[in-house]
Structures are given as C-alpha cells and as structure tokens.
Amino acid sequence: MLELQNIYFERENRKILNDINLKIDTNKFIAITGPNGSGKSTLVKIIMGIEKPDSGKIIFQGKDITELSIEKKANLGISFAFQQPVKFKGMTVFDLLRIASKKEITKKEACEILSQVGLCAREYVDREVNGSLSGGELKRIEIATVAIRQTKLTIFDEPEAGIDLWSFNNLIEIFENMREIVKGTTLIISHQERILEIADEIILMKNGKIEKIETSEEFLKNNVSKQCCKKIKTK
Ligand SMILES: Nc1ncnc2c1ncn2[C@@H]1O[C@H](COP(=O)(O)OP(=O)(O)OP(=O)(O)O)[C@@H](O)[C@H]1O
Ligand SMILES: [Mg+2]
Incomplete structure (x- = not known):
C-alpha cells in the first residue's frame, strides 16, 4: 500500500536519508527503530508531507503522492498522532x-x-x-x-515519550489491539521492546539508511539477546 523509492534527503551537506527503499503492505503493524539521529522522524515527516525529499518517490495505493501537501495526503488516509x-x-x-x-x-x-x-x-x-x-x-x-x-495509514512517533513506564505498561494493550482500533496499517517509531514485540516487522535504521528489516521474532532474537550476552560476558 505504501512504497518509498530511492528517497534522498540532504541538509547542510549531510545525507539525512540516503537511498531509502521500502514497501509496506496493508493491515500491517510496522515498527521503526534505531539510534538517535538515524533519520526515523525525518522518514515519517516525508511520508506525511511535512518535509519533501530531494529526490525519490512515495507511492500510496498505486498513486504518486510525493508532491502532495499534508492536507491532501491526510485526505487520502494518512494520519499522524x-x-x-x-x-x-x-x-x-x-x-x-x-x-x-x-x-x-x-x-x-x-x-x-x-x-x-x-x-x-x-x-x-x-x-x-x-x-x-x-x-x-x-x-x-x-x-x-x-x-x-x-485512516488507512496511522503514524506514531515514539508514543512512549513523556509517559512513565507504569502508564506505558497500561497503554501497551491498546497498541496490541491497534489493528482492530485503527483498521489499517500502523507505522510506529519506538525504542520500547514491548512495542517491538507486537510488531509484524521491524525496520532498523542507521545513519540515514535502512540497515535491515526483520520479523519481530528475528529482530529480538538477533539484537536484544546479543546485547544481553555481551552484558553477561563483560561481567
Ligand atoms: N531540516 C533539517 N535541517 C538540518 N538537519 C536536520 C533536519 N531535519 C533533520 N535533521 C538532522 O537529521 C538527523 C536525523 O534526524 P531525525 O529527527 O530524523 O532522527 P531520529 O532518528 O528521529 O532521532 P531520535 O531517535 O533522536 O528521535 C539529525 O541529526 C537531525 O539533526
Ligand atoms: Mg525522532
């Protein structure tokens, strides 16, 4: 339903998004994660129309929406929390x-x-x-x-920001039910392991590029457990 083709975004001679290619299917719950400054928020701003890419295309439901305004994108069914x-x-x-x-x-x-x-x-x-x-x-x-x-596509940028862990634990079940609540695709930027656990796929961004896309299971096995092992080994 959403496709990004060769998205470049450069500011002050720095490549903030460097050749992003991505396909997102209908009714998926996708998490984007990665280090601070890796380009996650910029990527969703580009999808939303808050920023325009220097080159590349955004295709939404078969239509090129790269040049559309925020309002027009919203009318097509792209929503931002x-x-x-x-x-x-x-x-x-x-x-x-x-x-x-x-x-x-x-x-x-x-x-x-x-x-x-x-x-x-x-x-x-x-x-x-x-x-x-x-x-x-x-x-x-x-x-x-x-x-x-x-809407068809709902975007959240770090919904865990600004709320304490206790409240967040109560909120997690809402995200678990997000498919039924919003009835469309959810794209969510998060660093929270509990959000990553419930995603269908996890996109890892590093230095303005997509480092990898994995299922939640693969990602948590390959990344979180390795960090745990490192911690144990250094003790
Ligand atoms: N309009 C702009 N002009 C200059 N630099 C920008 C602009 N927009 C983003 N950047 C820079 O691009 C980089 C990526 O920013 P972005 O906000 O996308 O990161 P992020 O992955 O969302 O980070 P965080 O996890 O801290 O939210 C940062 O270094 C930021 O300062
Ligand atoms: Mg951000």
Whole structure:
C-alpha cells in the first residue's frame, strides 16, 4: 500500500536519508527503530508531507503522492498522532474527537472510541482538554483522535515519550489491539521492546539508511539477546 523509492534527503551537506527503499503492505503493524539521529522522524515527516525529499518517490495505493501537501495526503488516509493534543479553553474531549474525525459523530461513537483506548467514556467525553488530564490520559485521547479517523495509514512517533513506564505498561494493550482500533496499517517509531514485540516487522535504521528489516521474532532474537550476552560476558 505504501512504497518509498530511492528517497534522498540532504541538509547542510549531510545525507539525512540516503537511498531509502521500502514497501509496506496493508493491515500491517510496522515498527521503526534505531539510534538517535538515524533519520526515523525525518522518514515519517516525508511520508506525511511535512518535509519533501530531494529526490525519490512515495507511492500510496498505486498513486504518486510525493508532491502532495499534508492536507491532501491526510485526505487520502494518512494520519499522524501528534504528541500533545491541542488545548483550547472550553474544548471538550468530544469536540476534539469531532474535529479529528472531520465529520459529524454522535456521542455514542465518541464513547465507543474512548472505551477502546481504555478510558471510562462517560467520565471523559464532556471533560475539557486541559492541564487537569494526566500524561497517560492525554496519550489515550491522542490515540482516540487518530483512531476515530479510521485512516488507512496511522503514524506514531515514539508514543512512549513523556509517559512513565507504569502508564506505558497500561497503554501497551491498546497498541496490541491497534489493528482492530485503527483498521489499517500502523507505522510506529519506538525504542520500547514491548512495542517491538507486537510488531509484524521491524525496520532498523542507521545513519540515514535502512540497515535491515526483520520479523519481530528475528529482530529480538538477533539484537536484544546479543546485547544481553555481551552484558553477561563483560561481567
Ligand atoms: N531540516 C533539517 N535541517 C538540518 N538537519 C536536520 C533536519 N531535519 C533533520 N535533521 C538532522 O537529521 C538527523 C536525523 O534526524 P531525525 O529527527 O530524523 O532522527 P531520529 O532518528 O528521529 O532521532 P531520535 O531517535 O533522536 O528521535 C539529525 O541529526 C537531525 O539533526
Ligand atoms: Mg525522532
């Protein structure tokens, strides 16, 4: 459904993305991982249309979308989870979900989505989106805003950022159910082993290149266990 062909992105004489080729199928849960600065966020910004590649093509459902604006890409069904939902005085969770879905939704539909992300819908649907919500609650609301769009491709950039490990452990089951919640392909940048465990495939990026693509099982066996062994050997 999504194909990247020979993507190059250069800034200040540095190759930030260096000949990226990638094919992502429909209904997959794909994780992107790799060291800081390896180009992961830049890659998803290019898919989203926030940045334009210097050369290369992005094909989405058979159509060349390389030159399309963020809005046009969003209309085709590419959705990005922002780290912090917008906060306006008086805006409720229901308002936020209505704006995100870009159509008239009923309170019942909003409540269904909130329940799917593990929030007690009755308690939250009319609540104002403000500082009184915890980081974990905001994160769930953020996931609900992308889920309600039911887009074909949903992108998350380090959803674990800014929430404590305890809250994250509670969130993991939402990611486990992401296939049913968003009903499309999920592309998620993460360093969290528990997210990597539930992915169909893991893309490892290094120095602006795709180092390898492996199934979750292969990746965790080849990478995490080796690090464990190293740790044991150096003791
Ligand atoms: N517009 C830009 N101008 C100059 N440098 C840029 C630009 N965009 C990205 N970079 C650089 O490209 C490199 C890759 O950045 P990117 O944010 O994609 O990394 P990342 O893999 O997401 O890292 P992290 O794990 O820290 O989030 C970094 O060194 C960054 O400073
Ligand atoms: Mg990043």
